[in-house]
Amino acid sequence: MPDSSTTPLTTADGVPLKVSLRRAVRRSKLKAVLLVSPLLLFLGVAFVMPIFDMLWRSVDNPEVSATLPRTVSALEEWNGEVIPNEPVFAALVEDLQVGQKERNLGLLSSRLNYEKSGMRSAISRTARRLRTLEPPYREALIEINDIWGELDTWRLIQRESSPYTLSYYLAAMDRQYSPQGEIVKVPDYLQVHATLFWRTFWMSAVITLATLMLGYPIAFLLANLPLRKSNLLMILVLLPFWTSLLVRTTTWIAILQSQGVLNDVMVALGVIADEARWQLIHNKTGTIIAMTHILLPFMILPLYSVMKTIPPSYMHAARSLGGKPFLSFRRVYFPLTIPGIAAGGILVFILSIGYYITPALVGGQSGRFITNYIAYHMQTSLNWGLAAAIASILLLVVVVFYWIFNRLIGVDKVKLG
Amino acid sequence: MTQSLQVEPLVDEAQVVDASFARFINVQKSYDGVELVVKDFNLDIQKGQFVTLLGPSGSGKTTCLMMMAGFETPTHGDILLKGEPINDLPPHKRGIGMVFQNYALFPHMTVAENLAFPLEVRHLSKDDIKQKVQRALAMVRLEEFGDRRPAQLSGGQQQRVALARALVFEPELVLMDEPLGALDKNLREEMQYEIKRIHATLGVTMIYVTHDQTEALTMSDRIAVFNDGVVQQLATPETLYEEPENAFVAYFIGENNRLCGDIVDYQGDTCQVRLDSGDTVIAKPVAVHEVGARTTLSLRPERVSIVVNDDTSFENCFAAQVQEMIYLGDHLRTRLSVCGNDEFILKTPNAEGHVSLRPGQMIKVAWSSSDCRALDA
Numbered sequence: 001m002p003d004s005s006t007t008p009l010t011t012a013d014g015v016p017l018k019v020s021l022r023r024a025v026r027r028s029k030l031k032a033v034l035l036v037s038p039l040l041l042f043l044g045v046a047f048v049m050p051i052f053d054m055l056w057r058s059v060d061n062p063e064v065s066a067t068l069p070r071t072v073s074a075l076e077e078w079n080g081e082v083i084p085n086e087p088v089f090a091a092l093v094e095d096l097q098v099g100q101k102e103r104n105l106g107l108l109s110s111r112l113n114y115e116k117s118g119m120r121s122a123i124s125r126t127a128r129r130l131r132t133l134e135p136p137y138r139e140a141l142i143e144i145n146d147i148w149g150e151l152d153t154w155r156l157i158q159r160e161s162s163p164y165t166l167s168y169y170l171a172a173m174d175r176q177y178s179p180q181g182e183i184v185k186v187p188d189y190l191q192v193h194a195t196l197f198w199r200t201f202w203m204s205a206v207i208t209l210a211t212l213m214l215g216y217p218i219a220f221l222l223a224n225l226p227l228r229k230s231n232l233l234m235i236l237v238l239l240p241f242w243t244s245l246l247v248r249t250t251t252w253i254a255i256l257q258s259q260g261v262l263n264d265v266m267v268a269l270g271v272i273a274d275e276a277r278w279q280l281i282h283n284k285t286g287t288i289i290a291m292t293h294i295l296l297p298f299m300i301l302p303l304y305s306v307m308k309t310i311p312p313s314y315m316h317a318a319r320s321l322g323g324k325p326f327l328s329f330r331r332v333y334f335p336l337t338i339p340g341i342a343a344g345g346i347l348v349f350i351l352s353i354g355y356y357i358t359p360a361l362v363g364g365q366s367g368r369f370i371t372n373y374i375a376y377h378m379q380t381s382l383n384w385g386l387a388a389a390i391a392s393i394l395l396l397v398v399v400v401f402y403w404i405f406n407r408l409i410g411v412d413k414v415k416l417g
Numbered sequence: 418m419t420q421s422l423q424v425e426p427l428v429d430e431a432q433v434v435d436a437s438f439a440r441f442i443n444v445q446k447s448y449d450g451v452e453l454v455v456k457d458f459n460l461d462i463q464k465g466q467f468v469t470l471l472g473p474s475g476s477g478k479t480t481c482l483m484m485m486a487g488f489e490t491p492t493h494g495d496i497l498l499k500g501e502p503i504n505d506l507p508p509h510k511r512g513i514g515m516v517f518q519n520y521a522l523f524p525h526m527t528v529a530e531n532l533a534f535p536l537e538v539r540h541l542s543k544d545d546i547k548q549k550v551q552r553a554l555a556m557v558r559l560e561e562f563g564d565r566r567p568a569q570l571s572g573g574q575q576q577r578v579a580l581a582r583a584l585v586f587e588p589e590l591v592l593m594d595e596p597l598g599a600l601d602k603n604l605r606e607e608m609q610y611e612i613k614r615i616h617a618t619l620g621v622t623m624i625y626v627t628h629d630q631t632e633a634l635t636m637s638d639r640i641a642v643f644n645d646g647v648v649q650q651l652a653t654p655e656t657l658y659e660e661p662e663n664a665f666v667a668y669f670i671g672e673n674n675r676l677c678g679d680i681v682d683y684q685g686d687t688c689q690v691r692l693d694s695g696d697t698v699i700a701k702p703v704a705v706h707e708v709g710a711r712t713t714l715s716l717r718p719e720r721v722s723i724v725v726n727d728d729t730s731f732e733n734c735f736a737a738q739v740q741e742m743i744y745l746g747d748h749l750r751t752r753l754s755v756c757g758n759d760e761f762i763l764k765t766p767n768a769e770g771h772v773s774l775r776p777g778q779m780i781k782v783a784w785s786s787s788d789c790r791a792l793d794a
Binding site: 311313314316317318319320321322323324325327328331332335336 | 486507508512514518519521523524538539582583592
């Protein structure tokens with residue numbers, strides 16, 4: 001009998017077993033890859049690439065180094081203590097002349113204006129008078145706009161000359177570089193992101209808790225009712241998936257607004273006075289109610305898939321051993337459903353912190369999420385770098401939660417049926 | 418001789434109301450309001466008895482057990498425990514131990530925690546719990562396994578833990594719902610003796626549900642044979658096998674040759690039956706009482722003997738053709754064609770000097786009229 005540790009196993013015709021096995025499965029492997037390749041291609045183009053693009057944009061900083069190359073190299077020697085000398089100003093004028101010709105001063109001025117207000121108008125005013133400008137440029141530029149005579153302006157240009165920057169991330173966390181280059185908080189009146197992040201997280205937590213409270217009994221019924229009834233209930237649970245998200249959200253507006261169904265009924269019943277109608281929409285309450293409803297199936301289904309595997313004999317056993325109904329539930333049934341609670345919780349929470357359309361429609365000013373601010377930076381302020389940084393932070397939070405969940409419970413527990 | 422005759426029926430006849438420990442009185446159960454799953458179930462169980470509810474699946478035996486445990490409510494009738502009706506008592510107040518078909522051990526608790534559960538809910542002190550858990554583990558010989566999870570145990574070990582858990586809080590009544598159904602044959606026999614031993618040691622009353630007749634015969638003091646929601650016969654294993662009262666019991670317990678015919682003569686302790694094949698058999702009337710009634714004759718395969726040299730003292734002697742032989746080690750099964758029945762089985766022990774047969778051979782078989790019971794059609 002050959003010793004398997006020294007002589008590798010071979011097939012009958014002498015080919016090593018591993019080689020033979022590889023050959024045998026090559027065709028089926030190839031077939032499998034070909035079958036999924038359209039999907040892989042789609043995922044790559046529509047999902048993976050945008051994510052990397054977003055991550056790239058959140059640190060990408062080409063404007064200063066690309067538009068002002070001469071100024072940047074002239075500033076290399078500068079100590080940052082006094083206003084730079086004539087050569088630096090000359091280089092700036094030359095850069096601006098080139099930039100005006102190539103029409104990319106707009107990007108530069110926007111970029112610098114994020115960091116220091118007044119930069120946009122200074123650059124455009126300077127650009128307009130470039131043709132008539134005479135040396136010495138230092139005096140001439142300072143005459144056009146005082147900003148060129150400020151130390152901070154030059155420090156800013158020098159700091160942002162690197163092709164990568166963290167300033168978008170700082171802005172996303174309500175931080176900025178001080179003129180001295182230290183990281184400081186932005187003034188109170190400009191602090192919006194931290195509040196929105198915090199609001200997004202706690203409201204998502206409230207929504208998750210609400211879906212758990214409402215979904216747990218339903219999942220229990222789904223798992224324990226006779227088949228005919230549970231099938232009907234399952235259709236009711238899945239019904240929202242067949243209705244447009246927009247319809248479901250706007251229906252809540254019709255129900256909850258101050259002249260809406262709920263308030264009218266309450267006034268008609270005399271529960272509330274006509275002048276004191278409830279404000280249930282366009283605020284945090286509206287966001288929580290509508291999102292709890294919309295995300296409920298994502299809590300119910302993982303819970304149901306776990307509860308379905310718990311045979312009724314466990315509760316019977318606990319009861320027959322002398323456990324009162326609630327105690328039996330708490331000691332036996334509930335612990336067995338924890339994987340389902342965790343799976344539903346993580347699913348609802350992750351979906352919730354990234355939700356956009358519902359808070360945008362029913363959230364008003366106070367019920368908005370950080371995602372609505374990402375959209376604002378994408379569409380209105382056109383600060384894509386900041387939008388990308390905020391989105392990347394959200395992505396990081398999701399990944400961290402996912403990692404914790406996978407360590408504690410295991411991702412394979414997330415099942416929808 | 419007289420004494421043993423007196424002892425045997427004692428179990429059956431000592432149904433004095435005061436002495437009965439658990440009682441079903443006219444219990445009926447319907448799930449849908451259309452069909453009765455249990456029809457008029459009556460059973461008295463004496464303290465310390467091992468009673469088995471035996472029947473095919475769907476016969477209502479598990480429903481009866483569940484009603485005793487409190488998981489199902491009787492649609493009609495009363496269930497008494499120690500003389501008190503318990504119809505409205507919730508399961509956790511009944512103090513009945515129960516072993517489930519798939520053990521129902523709590524998977525998130527260790528073996529020791531599983532055993533401690535019934536003690537903790539009864540607010541016993543920590544020391545008491547520890548001591549009782551250890552004792553229960555010792556009883557099922559699993560002292561070393563207290564820290565394991567149920568999933569880390571084999572099927573037989575899980576079964577023992579389930580048994581220990583049902584007994585650890587010292588209930589007076591233990592219910593078992595096909596507890597050995599998931600075990601393989603050898604383990605099942607081992608566990609049968611184990612359960613028997615524990616029953617004898619602790620003296621608890623046990624109600625056991627099974628569809629396995631061997632299991633029922635091996636373990637029980639009394640067996641209630643269920644079919645179609647009705648108890649067909651309630652008796653000791655021996656009586657059940659030797660003296661089945663109707664065709665279902667005869668057919669369900671052990672093996673059984675069936676011959677159908679009409680009563681042509683009836684004399685109290687013997688009767689003559691004209692079979693459909695035209696032959697006449699002398700039998701013992703059990704469930705028939707008049708001439709002209711239709712009957713099924715029941716005859717155990719081991720009570721039929723082969724006639725050598727026309728020498729037999731039995732009343733019934735018929736020609737038979739050998740159809741098939743099956744070798745089963747300790748005994749031989751021979752399928753014969755007798756009185757128009759092609760499925761007539763003859764069981765002969767594989768003893769020295771047994772007659773060797775071959776298919777197609779014509780032989781003669783005979784049986785005593787007392788072994789041939791005339792039951793309902």
